[in-house]
Amino acid sequence: MKTAIIGAGFVGRAWAISFARAGHDVRIWDANPAAPHAARDFIAGILPDLEANDLLNGGTPDALLARLNPVADLAEALADVDYVQENTPERVEVKRQVFADLDQHAPETAVLASSTSALLPSSFVEHVPGRSRCLVCHPINPPYLIPAVEVCPSPWTKAETVDKAAAFLRSCGQAPLVMKREIDGFIMNRLQGALLEEAFRLVADGIAGVEDIDIGLRDGLALRWSFMGPFETIDLNAPGGVRDYAERYQGIYSGIFPSVQRRVDWTGPVMETVEATRRAKLGADQLGDRQMWRDRRLMALLAHKRRAANDIGE
Amino acid sequence: MKTAIIGAGFVGRAWAISFARAGHDVRIWDANPAAPHAARDFIAGILPDLEANDLLNGGTPDALLARLNPVADLAEALADVDYVQENTPERVEVKRQVFADLDQHAPETAVLASSTSALLPSSFVEHVPGRSRCLVCHPINPPYLIPAVEVCPSPWTKAETVDKAAAFLRSCGQAPLVMKREIDGFIMNRLQGALLEEAFRLVADGIAGVEDIDIGLRDGLALRWSFMGPFETIDLNAPGGVRDYAERYQGIYSGIFPSVQRRVDWTGPVMETVEATRRAKLGADQLGDRQMWRDRRLMALLAHKRRAANDIGE
Known part of the structure; x- marks a missing residue:
């Protein structure tokens, strides 16, 4: 499928790995035109560790990188896409404008998903003409290591949108928690x-x-x-x-x-x-090293869980 | 060290594995004289799985079984022991009597620990002359697979007793959570x-x-x-x-x-x-099989955690 990552910071670039690993095309757009290229470089640095832990679905870093396409123009990024993941700052006025723009430029059939952890979807999609195809898909970071994703509909989200989003996420190896309706803090x-x-x-x-x-x-x-x-x-x-x-x-x-x-x-x-x-x-100056340790432990844990599910059963 | 398991049901026999695996002598006593022998037979059936997952500290099932000694007489079970783990029914009147008996027969230097999950230690040791050496050491079952153990003092428990209990549990590979004082539900x-x-x-x-x-x-x-x-x-x-x-x-x-x-x-x-x-x-008739699956998954997870701590760091 064709996907777009809107906002190429910490969350957006993590999603890009998950989508591209599953074989989807990923266009990356950011209000800062340098950010998509920086995201791609950052991702290139992570992929060898993922490959070493057999977490690239058998693909190669180069093949994954070839599916990541920084795009400078928003309308171009959204042309023909099936799924859009928004990762802009957690301010309601920003998301209200971004979702109006996404709805204007993305094909009618595309799902428009927000990564927000703090805002209810009703707060930023009410005014959007295509609000029935908008919802929240909230990851635990980073989604390329942690499967769970909360799928939270607004009061206007169609059931079909929820189903399409959950199916797309499953195609990426994520584990969607499908909420019946929105609530502060999600699940x-x-x-x-x-x-x-x-x-x-x-x-x-x-x-x-x-x-x-x-x-x-x-x-x-x-x-x-x-x-x-x-x-x-x-x-x-x-x-x-x-x-x-x-x-x-x-x-x-x-x-x-x-x-x-x-x-x-x-x-x-x-x-x-x-x-x-x-x-x-743990000294404050060691937090960064410990985060890298955490991600290596997470990779090893995921590899273990997959082996155990295979050898012992799920 | 010399230890005694008082009450040889599900919890008592699980503790026996943990203690014996660490090289401690384990006397097993139960109000039902057949129970200690049944516990030993049950344990013999579990040990091959533990050995296959390298969870016997390098020892053999036979060596571990040789450290388990069913004893019919309570006073004999408690003679010369260093540490007593009580696992009798979760009724306050039962534990009040049992702790009075333990205090009467065990050497003054022995720690007397209860496995209770539901009763505060103050409710069943207040009347015991040696209450300062009594406390709760509550496992998550089974303790030979799950390291965490809550160490909960009564208002009369000496600090030395808490320290001795925590040190003994660490010698068994358990991870004690040392509580400052008792509270319903422990931690x-x-x-x-x-x-x-x-x-x-x-x-x-x-x-x-x-x-x-x-x-x-x-x-x-x-x-x-x-x-x-x-x-x-x-x-x-x-x-x-x-x-x-x-x-x-x-x-x-x-x-x-x-x-x-x-x-x-x-x-x-x-x-x-x-x-x-x-x-x-999961059908009700499959709960037993699934419990065995759970324990195999737990064993594999522990083996993974040990490897990951070694390879990646703790």
């Missing part, structure tokens, strides 16, 4: 936020240390979640399945619930503890 | 509960399907959490680290907070949806 930030609120509360109340929370996830809860998710995990944690689990253990959770109705300010005194603990583990 | 069930409450709410409100939630974790959030935990994850998700992250994104999370002050009854109408979805994916 993943709501789930992450619920866990983080409790984590900050436990540290603020002096129950647990920052490192204890991280141990509890990386050596505990997140192991099973990383290949099953939370519902399948509890389904297998009681002899009679998920209903049995809820009947046996809901009492523990409902007993806890009243004590979590209080929010701790993450930037308040608790941040002294959180920041001191993290900076003792 | 991991509070974090899991926070996420599950939001998951049930999203399904009950018709925002997301059960499978979408599982995708969001297994193909999204839990990937990074499985080798970093949530605090390190957000520390790497903003250019200036964790404080920068909180300053940039707290607004999203605080905006969500008011909408999560409502609890959905997990066993209410939402369970029809959850159960129907899960049973369509």
Whole structure:
């Protein structure tokens, strides 16, 4: 398929890898005419690591790069495209203008998707004549390493648009979470936020240390979640399945619930503890190196998951 | 060290593997005199899989089995032990009696740890003369596959007891989360509960399907959490680290907070949806096979994590 990346920063260039890896043509446009070329150069630097981890679907870096086409003119970038992924700044007035432009120049059949993590689609597509083909497809960065993508329709998005977007994302090896309607935080930030609120509360109340929370996830809860998710995990944690689990253990959770109705300010005194603990583990000047380490660990984890799904089953 | 497993059911026999694998002597006692022998037979059936995944620390199944000693008499099981792990039924009156018995028969220097997931240590050790050496060491099952263990002191537990328990658990390859004081749900069930409450709410409100939630974790959030935990994850998700992250994104999370002050009854109408979805994916008669699949996937994940930590760094 023919695709366009609108906005070639951190998020846009990551999408470009995912789309081109799947064999799609990718036109890259940015308000800054130098940005698409910089994005292509950045991508060229990442591809050898992906190839070494067998994460290029058997293709070569050169073949992938040949599918990336920086385009200076917006109308030209959008001519004949099937799918558009927008990655401009997270300001509602910017996105309102961009979506009006996209709708004007892209073929009627094209899906127009935004990468926004913070804005509801209704806030920036209401005025767009083709709003029924607009929606949010929000990645966890970087999407070429993390499959999950939230597909969030506006109140005016056609079901056909949602289906086309989800099918396109699946063709790229992504795992779409198809939302029934929009809600602040979408799904993943709501789930992450619920866990983080409790984590900050436990540290603020002096129950647990920052490192204890991280141990509890990386050596505990997140192991099973990383290949099953939370519902399948509890389904297998009681002899009679998920209903049995809820009947046996809901009492523990409902007993806890009243004590979590209080929010701790993450930037308040608790941040002294959180920041001191993290900076003792990792100096501020090492954050960049650690991000590269994280991405290498993510690549190795994905390669492992694919092998395990193949050898042991999904 | 000399250890005793008190209560040889699902949890007790899992601990026995962890302790014996680390080279500790393990006496196994149960109120039902047949149970320790059944536990040993059960363990013998699991060890080949652990050996195949290089999860026996280089030892052999026979050597590990030789360290497991079913003992019929409680006083004999406790003679000369250094560490006792209690795994009797989750009823406070049972544990009150058991801890009185343990304290009477075990040497003064021994640590007395309970596996309880539901009871606070203060509820069953207050009357015990040696309560200062009693605490909770709560595993995520099975502990021979999942390193995290919550170490929860009662108000009377000596700091020395906490340190000895944590050091013993580390000697077994476990990853202790050392709590500063007791709280309902300890740490991991509070974090899991926070996420599950939001998951049930999203399904009950018709925002997301059960499978979408599982995708969001297994193909999204839990990937990074499985080798970093949530605090390190957000520390790497903003250019200036964790404080920068909180300053940039707290607004999203605080905006969500008011909408999560409502609890959905997990066993209410939402369970029809959850159960129907899960049973369509996995028949009730397949739960046992799937649990064995889960444990094989866990073993492969642990082997991967060890390799990745070695090759890429921790």
